[in-house]
Amino acid sequence: MKEEVSRIEGQALAELAQAGSLEELQDIKVRVLGKKGSLTAMLKQMGTLSPEERPALGQVVNETRDRLEQAWAKAAQSLEKKALALRLEAERLDISLPGTMLPHGHQHPLTKVIEEIENIFLGMGFRIAEGPEIETDYYNFEALNLPKEHPAREMQDSFYITEEILLRTQTSPVQIRAMEKLYPELPIKIIAPGKVYRKDDDATHSPMFHQVEGLVIDKGIRMSDLKGILLNFSRRMFGPSREIRLRPSFFPFTEPSAEVDVSCMLCGGSGCRTCKGTGWIEILGSGMVHPRVLEMGGYDPKEVTGFAFGMGVERIAMLKYGIEDMRLLFDNDLRFLRQF
């Protein structure tokens, strides 16, 4: 019988060596080591042996079983490895193909710039104020120290609806509205973004455009504070190495007034086409709030001072994105919009 065991072992080992799949292996296991397997059958035949012979044969069968089980495990492992290798090979992708297209819309560059400006000023403790686009002559002009027939009204050609109601030409009326609303609160620190309208239409002017107004009022506000806030803004908007310079200017609602230039973000100040060789780019108008405007807003110019500024969003967007014709911003060509 020992010979029979050894024959079973030999044949099983040969079959294991030849098996090409896990199924075949399983089959071998069942045929040899299973409950009805050939090796198990040997144990069942032990009854025909003498009691003295039985332990010896038992031992032989068990040892054979251990060896076969080890051999089987080894074969199984090697087959699994091969199968895995095959699967990995079979699952190879063309990794050069583009990924799944997820929805992706684009924000208009102007609202994008407004949001950016808002975030910069929010970070400096400003709040956002709003006002109507259709305004009264009083808020748009008179309360801003521009009485009727003031020659400075000509700086802005306005769209009128009636003699007294017009499309606001600037976001500055929000200054007055904010003061009226907040009085006697101090400090006032607001910006007011929004649409404004003037009778102009060419490559650098649009009849509708956007401004962001700023207003700070408190006891002891100085022109140097204006400079500090605007330097901070310019650096966050245009880069940390920007410088600003103030030039005397005129606005009816500020005194002293200043035009603010920022060092050119394209050439860094050495002079290029964008800054017309000067190294500086005009980005906004500003000044100390005119005492009459403070009074119109309800505040006492002897008690408080303030500064105000206003910037054109289109101009900033054009500088930031290198847009040369303002009309592109309102043309809404998708090939343009998809770049943002």
Add this chain to the structure above:
Amino acid sequence: MKVSLEWLRELVEIELNGEELAETLTRGGIEVGSVESLSEGFDNVVIGQIKEMEIHPDTDKLWLCRVNTGAAVLTLVTGAQNLLVGDKVPVALAGAELPNGTVIGEAKFRGIVSQGMLCSAEELLLDQGVGLERSEGGILILTPEAPLGENLADFLGLKDSVLDLELYPNRPDCLAMVNVAREVSSLTGAQVNLPQWAQAEKLGDELDLPQAQDVKIVIDEPELCWRYAGLIVEDVKIEPAPEWMQRRLRAAGVRPINNIVDITNYCMLELGQPLHAFDRDKINGAVHVRRAYAGEVLTTLDQVERKLETDMLLIADEKSGLGLAGVMGGLDSEVTPATKRLLVEAAHFAGVSIRRTSRRLGLRSEASNRFEKGINPYGARATLGRVRELLVETGAGRPIGYVDEVSYLPPLPEVSVSVSRTGDVLGTEVTAADVKDVLDRLNFLYTEGQDGFAVKIPSYRSDIQIEEDLIEEVARLTGYERIPTTLPAGDLTQGMRTLSQEIRLRLRQALIRVGMNEVLTYSFTRPGADRKWGKAEQAIVLMNPLREELSVMRTSLSPGLLDVAARNLSRRNTNIAIFEIGNVYLSEEQTLTQLPQEQLRLAALAVGKSERHWLSIPVDYDFYFLKGVIEEVGREFGLSFNYKALTEEDLLHPGRSVEVYLGDEKIGFLGELHPLVAKEWDLERAVVFELEVQPLIEQAGTTVLVGAIPRFPAVQRDLALIVSKETPAAAVMAKIRSLGGELLQEVEIFDVYTGKPVPEDRKSLAFSLRYQSLARTLTDEEVNELNSRILEGIQQEFAAEWRK
């Protein structure tokens, strides 16, 4: 204001060149727009004389000229037919780049080389004037005295540079050369050389002439005319003005006419006071300053008969109008070659009136511009003194007397400035010496007090009225760069958006997230564009639109989006998914007496489909796409919208449109365009929605309460039903929900099918139902029972057939 540097140098010492001066003025607050050199383009343009001329051997259309340029004799070919041997002509040598941009080289004309070019007046951008004889028919011919070989610009005196000042409305004083000179002096510290007549601006300054007794001035409108002064001149001899005066006028952009007109223009440019010369022999009796009568007409200098209105200010004698005050003289009283006697007017008219008249008639001039911006009411007599001086100096006439009617002269203000406040406002150290230095440089008179100065403001600086104006003078003359950089002291403030601002921001982001592109269109549109989209009867119309297409404030965003879609399609951008968040403007009144409603809207439009991609089937930009966008907005803010069939059927496809409700409130519409409307925009199909934003803001969920995550397993059942085509899926779904009770956690519709084997008038709807209890594991039996009950209920209600 065009400022001749040569002229300015006579009034103030300037060590800077044109560019440097421009920079200094700009940094000082007088913005210089450009610096133009009058000799630009005249390099290599010299004076030549024609020695010989012959016809080109190949064509009789060209001349070959032998031209002596002093240094050489050149052969020049020209097609001009106005030349004679001996003429002095401008010769552009090879290398010249003419004022009109033409670059000159040696060129061959039918085999013959021209060593340069003979120039026309147009090529040199020259008008008629001193030194130029004639130019009709081609080449510009110079006067015979023109020196051979000399540079043409030198000969014509084009050595000057002209600074173009872009003045702010607060500095009309700089519309006078003397005040520009004062400004330069303040900024550079240089000495001004203002003659006596420039400083005399007090009422009592004598002209050293008798008051004319035989000329009577009557100011009938003292509000509109504060002062009317005149110089009486005899023995007038009309001729060209001296060369130097013509040259300066031309540099300032004023065309020379004759000595009298030129002297009045010259004095205006120099002193800022507009002047007008009347032929005194044409004046009948007293001179009145009055309003025009209703229906009155006046023929102005430009030979146009003008219909006047009663708010126009007129200079008139006892019979008829002599001129429109401050705007333009009348033809009848014009100075002509025959004029012998003059009344030279130096008046102060109200800017408001002049502006209105010049606007209404479309007449703008150097004079009207100055009146509009405001002139110095104290300057009239001083200017007449200067006129007198020049008349005598040039022999143009003999001044014999003057008149000066004054109805009002504003008092000259005294303004105080505190040294400490100056420092406080600017945020910089300012000493009394600093302020004093500035006042001295400005040449202002002042008295020094405890902490400041009381300053007498000269009549030409009407912009200085309050302390802050003087603080600005200190700031700009000491340099804005001296102001340090600080941050506001005081309480910390917290910057944050309001809830409404935050929600609007998130709304935009939600739309972009699902693939919509933001556009921005004009708030005004063409009349009728909104039709029934908006509320035409509530539309606000502009009084003075830029053009018809931009004349009405929009009452709907949709037409603007359709315009954008049509424009993009015409450029072959075929797949369009766009939105805009913006106001519409609605008026409750015929004529606005108060501010109208500005209503924030969100509108979206979709045409075509999503871009093709190898992995996925493109999504159609159809009704369901935009409905999905609205639902995404709902998810973003925890809102659910209701939809009702649209009753308005002219604009939208009757079978593919709905009204959108938030609760019971109708907030807008969604639908496919009616094919007839789509056609108006050349669109095949397009889907649009437009919603009011305010209800979203008001009802947006701002808090989230988390529900428990179920611990017991869910049981899934699918249910396919065949119903009539008209049955709304939502109705079936609602019924399933109500039948399912609380154990039915979720119902989704996962398939809609029409076509075989489903009968033609019916459709198959497949729902997936999820049963779940929070308290226990459901048994198969109870789920099956519930499911059967739902099925039965549906079958009864909708005559549905179960599709196993």
